[in-house]
Amino acid sequence: MKTSSGENEFIDNYNIHNYNPPLTTVDLVIFTIIDNKLKTLVAKRSEYPAKSKWALPGGIIKTELDDNIDAAAIRILKEKTGVTSPYIEQLQTIGNKNRDPRCWSLTVIYFALIPFDSITPVAGRSVTDIKWLEAEDHNQQLAFDHNLILENAVTRLKSKVEYTALPLHLLPKEFTLTEFQQVFETILGHSVDKSAFRRRIREAKIIEEVKGKMRYGSNRPAKLFKAIDTDTLHYFSRNMGISRNM
Amino acid sequence: MKTSSGENEFIDNYNIHNYNPPLTTVDLVIFTIIDNKLKTLVAKRSEYPAKSKWALPGGIIKTELDDNIDAAAIRILKEKTGVTSPYIEQLQTIGNKNRDPRCWSLTVIYFALIPFDSITPVAGRSVTDIKWLEAEDHNQQLAFDHNLILENAVTRLKSKVEYTALPLHLLPKEFTLTEFQQVFETILGHSVDKSAFRRRIREAKIIEEVKGKMRYGSNRPAKLFKAIDTDTLHYFSRNMGISRNM
DNA sequence: CACACTTATTGTCTCTTAGCAACTATCTTT
């Protein structure tokens, strides 16, 4: 960035501690699907505040360590759970003076989607235990305002699954069409018509057959598919329909 | 929030300045429509860094002053432009070590929609001048990464106008159906079929007639409408169609 | 080999609505 001489002087004299900055953290809502149920990862806190309470995995942004917020989110995810390279997306940022007993606290919230085959999270730094929580289970009391955050995340996920191919990121590299459809059904909470679903997916051109490989069982084998492009999210022009077959 | 005695001790000993927090700011992308063109507000900076450059209106979050981020956004909007109580929505949060020459900087970006009749923004604190910039004008060099932010905001706006009733917030309290339609057309960049548009709006039940009032001109007077509920955003189940009448 | 089971495809009916066009209505202007 080009800077004038007056600007350089200004910058040299600048000191962040002349301000009263908020505590800036990143929190993660990590989704996966286990046994056809939407689950989210929570960690038991080993340190104050809210010690020994369950909370969404999160941590403080370390300006010496993290080049940017996305990197911070990925670092924290790995530190606390061991999970690497998931799909992450920024959800929202919450900041107010009440949410943390220490001080004015700002948190950037991400939601992450993890394929249900690659799940081996382990409790990491400042976490005594982790577990998968039923995402729509409202009995579990989470620390801070994390119940609210989780609720928002579930709402956003559901709404986005109505008109995008987001569930691709909850699937393993190779999957069957039935599995693909089931992820939609699990998240949306209602069944989806098979033929309409397949037409929709076929015309979106987002997956391709894995030639020569099949999923075998005590029935007709299923073709395996894989995503063509995991970087760009596909948007449908209509919402997903509802079928009464459930 | 209930706190144990060990927790209280921990909180008392906590000091934000033991960390190296990022600079936390709020930036605003303020949209309106003038002469059937999408415009965004930019302010000329009166202070370093990027002094005398055009930038999106923004400011530092003041933890002594702002109860939460939304409040900070509204405060800053008012301070810099005089505009009050618009529609605001969080867009995204950007944070990295390069975007500001001073230090690691994090900014929460909002976009605001302002009715085209209530525009009387005035240059406020730390701003020498303000102007309306054509939102899709790529010639203007803005400070920091604000060109990128503006681009993101325009993309998000366009995409959301495809399937929501967002343009309501760009209209004055009372408006005609033709005006409503024109806002869609301006933002989307293509014309929309009149009858299809009206059917869509009618069935969404989001506006109601203002009885007894009309907009007069040198032609048949137009009925005036007003929004029924400005708090909840209406989502259509399909994207807006394209008409060739333009 | 019949059976159970699931995958995969095909067909049909219907509903929605975009897209187009034509028409009517009601004001001002000339």
Add this chain to the structure above:
DNA sequence: AAAGATAGTTGCTAAGAGACAATAAGTGTG
């Protein structure tokens, strides 16, 4: 009173896709 302009309505067609049903195909099991 006619012309011009925009507002507002109506009707038709075709495309798209949801919803449902039926059937074929391919595996392991008893």
